[in-house]
Amino acid sequence: MKYEIIVVGGGHAGCEAALACARKNHSTLLITGNINNIADMPCNPSIGGPAKGIVVREIDALGGEMGRNADKAALQVKMLNTKKGPAVQALRAQEDKIIYPQEMLKTLKNQSNLEIKEALVEDLIVKDKKIEGVILENNTKIFSSAVILTTGTYLKSKILVGSNKTSGGPHGERESNYLSEKLKKLGFNILRLKTGTPPRIDKNSIDYDKVSLESGDDMELTFSFDKNASYNYKKQIPCYLTYTNEKTHDIIRKHLKESSMYGGYVEGVGPRYCPSIEDKVVRFADKERHQLFLEPESSIEEDETYGKTIYIQGFSTSMPEYVQEEMVHSLKGLEKAKFIKYAYAIEYDAIDSKQLKKSLETKLVEGLYTAGQINGTSGYEEAAGQGLIAGINASLKLEKKEPLILKRNEAYIGVLIDDLVTKGVTDPYRLLTSRAEYRLLLRHDNADMRLREYGYQVGLINCEKYMKLKEKKQNIEKLYQILKEQRITPKKEINDYLEKKGSSPLKDGISLYDLLKRPEISIYDVKDFIELDYDDNVLEQVEINIRYEGYIEKANKDAEKMLNLESKKIPNDIDYNLIPNIASEARQKLNEIRPETLAQASRISGVNPADISILMIYLKKRGNYE
Amino acid sequence: MEDNIVAISTAIGVGAISIVRISGKDSISIINDLFVGCDLTKVASHTIHYGYIKENDKIIDEVLVTVMKSPKTFTTEDIVEVNCHGGIIATNKVLKSILNKGVRLAEAGEFTKRAFLNGRIDLTQAEAVMDLIESKTDSARNQAVNQLTGKISSYIESLRLKIKNLLATIEVNIDYPEYYDIEQITIEKVKKVCQELEVEINQMIDESKNGKIIKEGIKTVIVGRPNVGKSSILNNLIGEDKAIVTDIEGTTRDIIEGNIQIDGIALNIIDTAGIRKTTNKIEEIGVQKSLNLLKEADLILLVLNSSESLTENDYNLLKEVNKDKTIIVLNKNDLKPKLTEKEFDGYNVVSTNTLSIEGVNSLKSKIKEIFNLEKIKSSDRTSLTNIRQLSLAEQAKKTLQSAIKGVNNHLPIDMVAIDLKATFDLLGEIIGKTYSDEIINHLFENFCVGK
Structure with missing residues (x-):
């Protein structure tokens, strides 16, 4: 069996990657552990939000699928930050967790050049530092010119509830136990990360009189620039708001040691930007309450998994089940709440994103690309954005063309990837508007103006x-x-x-x-x-x-300044050990990351302005530029 | 690694001792080769040793050698300082013998440059070293020392912290829009912080302008018709302080006739020959130059003869000078006066007699009053001392004012945040925390050799 491109994993990154490759007329194989979990939303039932919503627009502008698909499955849509200015406005949609994957699967199945296979990949075929294909669990070899790994949380994943630790994915699927070992042998640094998700409760067990209503905007709003919303804004499904209270906090404090996190059962590093409720209570001890959103997961009541569930946004926890019950029952309106699924934390392996090029090709293995949670990010949107870029660039490489690299002043996706390859991650990376220096240029409203041209050039528009x-x-x-x-x-x-x-x-x-x-x-x-x-x-x-x-x-001028530094390329053969007086931390970081330009070097944490000056003076002396 | 550099670090001239300083990783072993005494490679850091410097078995000088090991040294490299005792010729010989060992003569400012590049000092501190070397008065020296210890840096850091906190709240509001419990940023809050910051930045700029006076002195121009007593006033001022009248090339192209100190502040008196001959066409260029001088001056002493009526020439001068920085000196008040202070309403006026000490003293008090010299001297200065810093501070003030204007005009918070971020970056640039490639290249060329 031989394909041009193999995509391993059918999450949000994998779907975008596979579609991009197939649409660019490359024979593509998408391998997934369970076809029913394609484009699954194992965590929050929403897409978008500040920065993230703009990423979805960017994906749409470039010819990706997430925006269109999200429009098809929206339960409620809201424009956020309308009073805070055009630069930071963004869409956020509550999504139907049944319709979203269904629609995505339909799109994938209808896509020519694309095949989907249910299997577990356990090894890669690498020859002379070049990818040649994958090996399945049953030892079947499948060959290809490029491989895109979008394995999400499935590398050695472990589910934690209190002190209880079980192997497997969010729905109890089987994890891939060997792939990360193989990656390690290839020279990748493996990180252990953790993320968590809150309890799901029965929507019919909530006392709605005690919680407040949160509705969507009273107008039609779409992620896609091509306007094909299929939701009726007059029939949006509402969310609700409730709060933790002193009683909840007492319960948490009393049982703190029983949680996976505080009991020391977790090895992985959790996301700073999406803390568990335990973390919030410990870190912000003086806060009397924390907000919790009650979000429906689907409009299709008959569905067993998501039909009746309410997701308690802001209440992710790794407490044992009996404590979770106590905690939830202490909440106003949820005194009699029935659990459908308990909250859990999940640990998984990720690779060090500093070992990637900006094209998302790995520096170690030619033709091997990675995208999504395997690169240390969190979030459906961040995953999809990377998947699209990895798919585009794997295709462009086959076509012997230059990769598509979005700059920091062009797209949040550019900021995201530059941050990943330059700074690396220590905890799951979440995109925030404040990560973009030129967010006034990276607006929700102008994503098409910024990026459609690229989408057209690469052949996706x-x-x-x-x-x-x-x-x-x-x-x-x-x-x-x-x-x-x-x-x-x-x-x-x-x-x-x-x-x-x-x-x-x-x-x-x-x-x-x-x-x-x-x-x-x-x-x-x-x-x-x-x-x-x-x-x-x-x-x-x-x-x-x-x-x-x-x-x-002004933003354009500042960006130009940055681009000027960006145009100052650092030669590949530079030996940082020969440059006098660079601080040792900076030297180590520069050696590790090997930035492509001075601008990228200046963004590495631990590399100070003084180090950049020295580097610049050194390069000038070498005659690399005047 | 970086090579070894050497320079004579004390002023060249006749002095009891002079110091030759060498920095670099081989500095200890190199001096050890030349040293007769204990084994310097085995001594503890930051210790002083007595001995001789010899070359080709010939003793050059009797010395004290200070050994300072990396990293706790000025450049963070190994440093050896040789205290020479034999006057300029011996010192030069010591230097030469070190150069013969393959050590390179330091370029201007190179020691400080290394200290900066090695992260030992920040940009303002590096600039302060330069100021310290060049300072002419005690006040200027104190100011440079203040800056060297990082007072200005920590002050600016405190301003940046305020902006950072404000920005953080704004960012949280933007990235977590529906978390109503988080402190919501309001126009009033932004405005309040911005206005406080504006006051503080303004204060810093004002004090810095004083700082400029401390560092560079008050640029003073004495004008007046011939024979009104200009030169006697000059002589009297100078004589009073027993200062030496020299021809010192000033920081500008102007010739400074004299350098007087009043309470530790330098008064640089500038030659204004040319102003009096305003009708002579040939000297028009010279006149224009002098008129420019009047514009540039910090202080103008306009001397008038009080025993005569004002002439056309006097009127012209009165028209040209800026009231606020002018002192009208009514000279020769011992004669029967035709001009009185009353006639110059709105001007600073001093009646004096070039022959009396009282007259000169009242002129001095007037100068002190105008420049607020008492205040300058007493404050615990956190001032910016060069044009680069000052202009960045002015820019920071502008972006901050733009933020305030934005808030007043109800611009959305994301726009206001842009101005706040710019202010934050500009303040960072002053202390080298924000990267700007323009600064570094030109910075160290001004440094005096050795330090």
Whole structure:
């Protein structure tokens, strides 16, 4: 058996990787342990959120699947941070945990060039530091030119509930016990990470009078730029909000030693950004309560796994089952809650992401790519973004083309991958808006403007969609011109209008362009002065770009500065041991990571500005650049 | 690894001792080769040893050698200091014998550069070393020492910490939008912190401008018609302090006629020949230059003869000078005055007589009053002492003001955060915590050899 590309793992990274390869006309095999768990959402029933939601938009802009699929399975959609500015707005959708995988599986099955196989991969075929295929548990060899590992939490996974430790994946599936050993032998550093998930309870056992309602936005919102929402925003399924209390905290403190984490049963490092409730209570001892969201997992009541469950967001724990019962029953509205699934922590192996190139190809084995939790990230969106890039780059390599590497000022996906390969991870990595230096450029609204062109170039965005983008860009230009040319004068009716909007009256004539710079005037107000027959997306782009022009320019300038450093390549053959006076920690980090550019070097933690100066002076002396 | 460098670290000239300093990993063994006395490779760090320096079995000088081992040294490398006793010729011989061992003569500022590059001192401290070497008065020296000990760095760090805390709250709000229990950032909170910061940065800038005066002195121009007593005022001021009138090349192209100290602050008096001949076309260029001098000056002493009425020339001068930095000196008040202080409302006026000590003293008190010299001297200074630092601080102030403006204009918090982040970075740049490639390249060229 021979394929061009093999993708190992059918999670969010694996689906994107496999689809990208197959869509780029490469014969692709997706190997998964259980076909029914493809695109499963083992943790929270939602997609998106700050930064993450923008990643989903980026995936869509590049021609990936997550956005479209999430739109098909949405239960409730909300635009977050609407009052905090355009740079940080993001969509978050509650997702149907049954429909989402179903729809994804449908897409995969309908995809030409793509085969799906149920099996466990236990070894890789590597010859002369080049990948040649995989070996299955039953010793079957399957050959390929590239392999993408998207094994998620399945490398040596162990489920922990209190002191109880069992081998296996989230649904009791079998884990891969040998693959990480093989990776270790190939020279990969293996990390042990941990993550956790809260209890699921029966939705009919909650006293809804005692909890407060959290509804979605009252409008149609989609991740995809191609608008194909299939949910009805008038029939969104609500979430609910409740809080922990002193009693809950007492229970947790009393049983702390029984939890897997505090009892010392866990070897892995848990995510700082998604702490367990034990952690929250210990670390923020003075807080009287913590918020908990009650989130439905599906609208399909008949389903055994997810049909009746409510996910208690914010309540992940590794306490033993009887303590979990006590904890949940101490919550307002959940006094009589019935457990459907207990909370658990899961430990798994990951590789050191510093051993990857920015293309997500491993530095050690040519043609081997990794994406998702195996690289130390957490989150469906982070996984999918990497999967897409790994799939694109594995294909491009087969096509003998340069890899697609997104820059930090182009995409959150670029920030994510650069962070991974430059800084590495110590705990599961979560994308945050504050990780992006130029988040004003990386907005929810302009992901298509930033990335569709790339999607088209690599062949994942078709001509029709690309023409639509071009048209949008032209319309934006046109509208710009119109607003610059059209002027209004201080007439009484205009000044009355402005006064009504809380804006100061005009003394002289002003272009609509300048008028739009006033914070209290929106593009829809401008529509009252002249007829603007443009799509809302065009109006939005123009409004944001005019209103925040100064800030956007500044961000662009800063980014240019960074790109300048980015253009200063560090030669491959550099010997950091020969450079005098670099601090020893910096020397060690530089040797380990071997950054490709000065900019990347400057982002390595432990490498200080002084080290960069020395490195620069050294490179200048060597004559690498003036 | 880096090579070994050497330089004479004390001022060249006649002195009781002079120090030759060598830094680098072989410095101890190299000096040991030249040293007659104990085995320096076996002595403890930070100890002093008596002996001789010899070359080709000939004793050059009787010395005390200080051995300091890495990393607790100025450059963090092994350092040996040779205290020479034989005057300049012997010192030069010692230096030469070390150079003969293959040690390289240090470039300007190289010791400090190493200290900076090895992480021993930060950027402001490195700059302070330079200031310390070049300081002309005690106040300037104190200021440089303050900076050397990192006072300015820790002050700026405290400002950055405030911004960081504010930003952290903003970021948490953004990344965890529905966690209502987290402290929600409000316009009032942002504004309050920003305004506090603005006051603090302003204070730092103001004090720094004083700092500039401390370091560079007050650039003083004396103007007036011929024969109104300019030179006697100059002589009297200088004579009072028994300072030596020298021709010192100033930091600018100006010729400083004299350098006077008032309470530890230097008054650099600048030649203004040319102003008086305003009608002469040939000297127009010279006049323009002098007018520029009036603009650049920190202090103008406009001397008038109080026994005569104002001439056209005097009126022209009065028009040219900036009131706030001008003292009108009504000279020759012992004669029957035709001009009185009343006529110069809004100006700083001093009546003096070049022959009386009282007159000179009242002029001095006026200067002290204008420049607030008492305050300058007493404060525990945290000031920025060079143009680079000052201009970064000014930029930081601007971005902070932009943040405040943004808040007032109800801009969304993500925009305000951009300005706050910029302020944070600019302050970081002052102390070298934020990377900027422009600084490093030009920084060390100004350093004096040796330190």
